[in-house]
Amino acid sequence: QSALTQPASVSGSPGQSVTVSCTGTSSDVGNYNYVSWYQHHPGKAPKLVIYDVSERPSGVSNRFSGSKSGNTASLTISGLQAEDEADYYCSSYTSSRTYVFGTGTEVTVL
Amino acid sequence: EVQLVESGGGLVQPGGSLKLSCAASGFIFSDSSMHWVRQASGKGLEWVGRIRSKSDSYATSYAASVQGRFTISRDDSKNTAYLQMDSLKTEDTAIYYCTRHNPPFDYWGQGTLVTVSS
Numbered sequence: 001q002s003a004l005t006q007p008a009s010v011s012g013s014p015g016q017s018v019t020v021s022c023t024g025t026s027s028d029v030g031n032y033n034y035v036s037w038y039q040h041h042p043g044k045a046p047k048l049v050i051y052d053v054s055e056r057p058s059g060v061s062n063r064f065s066g067s068k069s070g071n072t073a074s075l076t077i078s079g080l081q082a083e084d085e086a087d088y089y090c091s092s093y094t095s096s097r098t099y100v101f102g103t104g105t106e107v108t109v110l
Numbered sequence: 111e112v113q114l115v116e117s118g119g120g121l122v123q124p125g126g127s128l129k130l131s132c133a134a135s136g137f138i139f140s141d142s143s144m145h146w147v148r149q150a151s152g153k154g155l156e157w158v159g160r161i162r163s164k165s166d167s168y169a170t171s172y173a174a175s176v177q178g179r180f181t182i183s184r185d186d187s188k189n190t191a192y193l194q195m196d197s198l199k200t201e202d203t204a205i206y207y208c209t210r211h212n213p214p215f216d217y218w219g220q221g222t223l224v225t226v227s228s
Contacts, residue, residue, distance in 0.1 A: 001173070001174065003154060003156075034213065034214070036214040036215065038155070038215070040155075044220065045114075045207070045217075045218040045219060045220050045221070046155070046207070046209075046215075046218045047218075048214060048215060048216050051213070051214040051216075052214070057216065089154060089155050091155075091157075091214070091215070097171060098157060098171055098172075098173060099145070099157040099160075100157060101147070101154055101155040101156060101157060102154065103154050104154035104155070
C-alpha cells in the first residue's frame with residue numbers, strides 16, 4: 001500500500017487560508033469516506049482535526065475544514081494562526097482493510 | 111482524561127526482538143480497537159497494525175512491511191496493548207505510537223523510540 005500523496009510544504013501569512021491536498025486511489029480515498037487529518041507538532045502526540053472527510057471533533061477550531069473530490073481529499077485552514085504551524089497528515093481506510101497515511105505536509109505561517 | 115503511555119523502546123541489534131507496551135486509562139479499554147503507528151526520522155506516519163476488541167474476536171491486521179515479524183496483543187485486565195517486534199531490521203527504527211481507534215484515531219500516546227542498529 002503506497003502512502004497517500006501530499007505536498008511537502010505549504011505556507012501562508014497570518015489570517016490567510018491554506019489548503020493541503022491528499023491524493024490516493026480508488027482503493028482508498030476514492031472509495032471510502034473514512035478520510036481523517038492529523039496535526040503533528042514534532043515530539044508531541046498527533047492530534048485529530050478532521051474525520052470522515054469533513055467532520056470536526058469537539059474542541060477543534062472551526063477554522064479547520066475538510067472536503068473530498070474523487071481520489072483527492074483536502075484540508076483547509078482558514079484565518080491562519082501561528083499555532084497552526086505544524087505537520088499535517090491525512091489518513092484513509094483501504095480496500096485491504098488496512099489504513100494508510102499521507103506523506104505529510106509542513107504548514108508554515110510566514 | 112484519556113491517556114495512552116507507550117514504553118519499552120530502546121536500542122536493539124538487527125535480527126533482535128523488542129516488546130512495546132501501551133498503557134491506557136480514561137476510557138473503556140476493553141471496548142476499543144487499538145492501533146500502532148510509527149514514524150521514522152524525517153519521514154511520515156506509517157500504519158503498523160491493529161487489534162480489535164473481544165467482541166470482534168481480537169482480530170489483528172498488519173502492514174505488509176511488518177507482516178510475519180510483528181505481533182499485536184492485548185491484556186484487557188491490565189488495560190494494555192502490546193507490540194511484539196521480532197526479526198528487527200534497521201528500517202524499523204522509528205518512534206512508535208499507539209492510538210485508540212474510535213474510529214478514527216482520536217487519542218494518541220507520546221510515542222517510544224526504537225533504534226535498530228549494530
